[in-house]
Amino acid sequence: MKSPFNKLALPTRAVAFAAAAVLAVSACSAGSSTSSGSSPGGDQSLSIGLVAEPASLDFTTTDGAAIPQALLGNVYESLVKQDDSGKIVPSLAKSWTVSPDRKTYTFDLVDNAKFTNDKPFTASDAVFSINRVKSAWTISLKGAMDVVAGAKALSPTQLEVTLSKPSNDWLFRMTTRIGAMFSESGVAKLATDPIGTGPYKFSKWNRGDSIVLERNDGYWGTKPFFHQITLKYFKDPTALNNALLTGTINVIGTVQAPEALSQFTSNDKYQVIEGTTNGEVLLSFNNSRPIFKDIRTRQAIRMAIDHKALLDTCFAGRGKLIGSMVPPTDPWYEDLTSIAPYDLAKAKSMLQASGAAGKTLLLRLPTLPYATSCGQVVKSQLEQAGLKVRIDPQEFPAAWLNTVFKNADYDMSIIAHVEPRDLGAVFNAKYYTRYDDPTLQQYLAAADSGDEAAQVDNMKKAARRLSEQAAGDWLFLLPNLIVADKNIKGLPQNAITENFDLSKLAR
């Protein structure tokens, strides 16, 4: 059989070969639709739109969910991580055993992981990272590592961690930012140059605009699809939606203008994912303020708010009413919305009885779309019950973190707490809620030290206690609302961890 090329004259053949060669080369360099190198995605890139930009890249000294959202699991890895169902599964630790007294954990580590500064990951790095939480971290969540009595490297790939008492919580906390593994030679510039073992490495941070991550070609595990992922930050929710419509981004990581969702659901070019999150939108009370010392005032505020109407108004009815600080994906979830049902008349009389009626409360709102919307509803509803509310917008994150979170200079605020299993972290005397309740601490301690059944039982009691004591008001649980180009795969149905896992994304 004759080749079709035989029919072509020599110069024509030469031109055809040259054209084919040019096409092949240009396809490799453009990278928008072909594969090359060791990853299926070649040099394809992706852009994801998010709302809150980090104030720093160092989550060891700066609070806020935006930093682990971008870096954890992508740039940094931990010994263990959560899978999509919330189960703890191996990461840098291949396996682990727990001693019969539940105080000693022995981890077998992978032997081929290395940091992006080319240093190999060993058990010594794990010891360094665990000890560093106690010695150098300053964020409020560092307390989760207090239970560790000691950590030692048994070999380069074997780590032993001893706890001062049995703890159900500790291994779970190791899936969060607390468990991130650092290189001893890679912590000098954490705020601007994070170094980890993850599937992506930090490339650049255009402040006020975007963070760029690049595929870590030396990654020890399955290499991610995309060569480059840009996390682009938008303050305005409509601008975020428009960015997807105009092709500036490929994914809206968290939809903040749900009223406009219909423009995507009715368009075949996009996919809409709706699931659940850990993000409890909390109307926080500064419990150290005299007005909140009286439980009747706190309960009255909860009863003065029509949560269903609030959810409909400020988040288009998407999300879930929860009634306490536990999302439905946690094993100890109970629907506690009936503890403080909407009852305006009762709220009015309770405020009269407590003497709070007519008093003015300062509602300091972060400049986040959901907080701004919900704040206006809360103000209007509380004023119907007899309180006066003054709204004071605080630029987020810097001003809000400093004024409300750090200095607790506020009466009420609204923010979504997206950290997993954060009930104990949020409601204690040192946190910005300034909630000091020994009974709650007893429940939490019993949950941490008991067996699995005792943990569930005591966490349920803790959640109920919070709700009955009206330590705050849980407005609703944020939904996981993602909109993306139709051909993007691997987007999470639920957002139940601190990070946005970029390693599973593909096209």
Next chain:
Amino acid sequence: MRRLNPSLVAGGVIVGIIVLMALVSFIWTPYDATFVDPSIRLAKPSWEHWFGTDKFGRDVLSQIMVGSRTTLFVGVVAVGVAAVIGVPLGILAAMVRRWPSEFIMRANDLVLAFPALLLAIMFGAVFGASTLTAMIAIGIASVPSFARVIRSGALQVMRTEYVLAARAAGRQPWPIAVRHVLPNVTSLITVQASVSFAIAVLAEAALSFLGFGTPPPTPSWGRMLQESQEFLFSAPRLAIFPGVAIAIAVLGFNLLGDGLRDRFDPKLEDRR
């Protein structure tokens, strides 16, 4: 007898209506402009709610009425700031020797070269978004236009015979500025104030739209526009009503400015 100036009349009527609406809103609005009623959210215009309700169930007409207060307040203060700084600077630049005058006017050029909205956004970022920072920023950005216009008017006055006579009689510059120059540039100040007012209205709306102006829940036309973005397709009226209000207000103040200019400058009117 002078012909009736249509710009002046139209501008006066529009501005008069806006001022009246703002005054009435102090004592009466159809509903509480900040009262949230989720049960009637996004209601279409009806006899109960002439302009419908927004996503919070707030009456749009009431918000437009109360929003006019914000608009006028920002305009008055911003123009006040610009006039208080710009008029003396303009007169001073006309009366002093060459190099101090040059210095004042080049400094003016420097401020003029800086985009007004950017200046206001910077103020908002540094001092926090509020009506006050918006007013001051807009006012400062309007200073150069006042100074330039007043300087040119003052230079003409300085060449008049009565000023020359006053100077020959040994009068000090300060009394000359107050007694002779200022009264003769009042018409210029009025015209410039009206034009700057229109610019201030637009700037406040833009700043509120961008989140650097009047914070919620105080009604503001610019923020109403911003909040309506989500509903551009499902409830476009939420953008139309504040948008039209802003357009009419700007048109009104511009027409008033044009009319006043024609009124104070008969030669200009005759050329038409």
